[in-house]
Amino acid sequence: MTEKPCFAGIKAMLICSLVLLGSLVAPLATSTDQSHSHSLILAPSGASFDYIVTILMENNGFCEVITTCGGGGTYQTSLATTYGLAGTCQSDSSCSIGGYTAVDHPSEGNYVQLIAGDDYGFTNDCGYCPGRTSALNIIDRIEASGRTWDAWYEGGSGSGTCNAQPPRGGDHYAFITFTDIQTNTARCSHLLSTAASSDTAFLAELNSPTPANYIWLTPNDSNNCHSSTMSFCDNYLKTLVPQILGSTLFTTKKAALWIQYDEGNDNYPHDFVYGSWSGPVVKTGYVGTGSYSHYSYLKTLETVWGLSSLTSNDASANPMTEFFGSATTQPISTSFAVSPINPLVNTTVTFTASTASGTSPYSFSWNFGDGATGTGASVTHIYASAQSFTVTENVTDSSTPPQTATSSQTITVKAASGDTFLGLSNSVWLIIIGGIIGLLASLTLLTIRARAKLKHAKRTRNQSGS
Structure with a gap:
């Protein structure tokens, strides 16, 4: 992916500022999406048919x-x-x-x-x-x-x-x-x-x-x-x-x-x-x-x-x-994929379930972790805030009695206000760099003034000695 010129300029300014300060910047850690999925089979119950x-x-x-x-x-x-x-x-x-x-x-x-x-x-x-x-x-x-x-x-x-x-x-x-x-x-x-x-x-x-x-x-x-x-x-x-x-x-x-x-x-x-x-x-x-x-x-x-x-x-x-019955039916299991794997605020996220065994057709329900829910094997959702959410998928099959499996993942939704670098948006970096540049300008001005005072003092001493 080609970087925008302004974004490249910001990084160059940051690097130059850090060199001038002569200090080390510790890397900012970015969150990695961790999948904590499992399948849970609930005890079947009920009549053979309703x-x-x-x-x-x-x-x-x-x-x-x-x-x-x-x-x-x-x-x-x-x-x-x-x-x-x-x-x-x-x-x-x-x-x-x-x-x-x-x-x-x-x-x-x-x-x-x-x-x-x-x-x-x-x-x-x-x-x-x-x-x-x-x-x-x-x-x-x-x-x-x-x-x-x-x-x-x-x-x-x-x-x-x-x-x-x-x-x-x-x-x-x-x-x-x-x-x-x-x-x-x-x-x-x-x-x-x-x-x-x-x-x-x-x-x-x-x-x-x-x-x-x-x-x-x-x-x-x-x-x-x-x-x-x-x-x-x-x-x-x-x-x-x-x-x-x-x-x-x-x-x-x-x-x-x-x-x-x-x-x-x-x-x-x-x-x-x-x-x-x-x-x-x-x-x-x-x-x-x-x-x-x-x-x-x-x-x-x-x-x-x-x-x-x-x-x-x-x-x-x-x-x-x-x-009737599910004696020959293998236990149902399910999981789901998230796309994109690093979702952003106010952008569409797609969740696609993958179910094995049990008896089709299946019915699916979703809890997106922010109070919203959905149904269907493939669903989309848009998150309004940048934070971590636990998404849960439930599937029920058509065996008698029916089986139910559950899968969950924790996803991290990131800020989407422009491009990002090291997990922070451009606007945040502009504030940081602006502060660094201001600090550098202040240090430069102080240095110039200090050198001017030193020169002035030196000339004064020389004149007094002569």
Whole structure:
């Protein structure tokens, strides 16, 4: 970096002044930025998930979906391989490891079981037959726990009212089967329709500030594979699921996505269907070893959220809790870089976090040491005074339970009023040099006067002697 001429002149004047004074100047020490960073892992706590989104697909056995045994669900296989799949099956009726079985044929009984723990004799598709039973259901338990819910269906009519009518009535949407939902105006406001072509309203909830804890989606008969090919509904999920996993809910909350088929091609307890967990709280690359059924879906909610069971069926079922947890996740660690490393007052300083292990996505918060805070992996800040500040970065991952790491550094912010030399600004040096020059001028004048007096005295003595 080329020095300014005036700055070079100041240094020259200083050097000359010091030589003339004949004194030594002790070097002024400059502060070196010292990094005192460490990582702290806080004890994890809390339920496996606080939010769950459930999507029900239709009428396909395990090996009609999973490609490793002949299925056509390319995306669904990839999703399950990335996150979690319930079992390893060789056919729709045989699994070597675990498996998830449907219970009834046709559809209606399975949907009732999923939210009530029993089919209550509804073993034939009725279509639109609302308010068929006063039995307790999962909504009773969810509301009693203080949690919220919304049940979406594609197309249909009567959204948000007690006249809600999904395309196939209650066959694929059991919420209207229960009188304490279908005749309750407040609860009917949670029976919601979304456009089948885009699911705009459904996705809007996932990106809203206050999504429900329990969110259900019944696709229409084309999107759910009831009346379409596997490739068609697989492409439907390929479009929809990334939007779910990329939503505000799934990138900032402890949320889980459960996708399953209602029934396959065999009979209980060997009617194995596709069941997959995904999302930030789910173990990755995990194959479940437990034996599960529709009652396990209820049991999982009851176990994770501490809800009472509804019937002896869900009470005795296996919960799918093996899919959650951070047992295979390495401890999270974090640090951050500061640029520039010698920041100045009233100039922008950039802090960039570097995080390893744990489970992404991460959330970051910053304390800049001067009362200001920030969020994000990379942040900027401007300091208003020259002094030392302790900057602290906190990061939280998406594992279950979440891990938190902390990193801190002490930085020294220096004065920024012009160029500096030996840690002091030009204005300070000008005052010092001005004083030195004044002192030199005074010494020179005193020297001249002293010499003049000596000469005068000498001449006087000489004249007296002569």
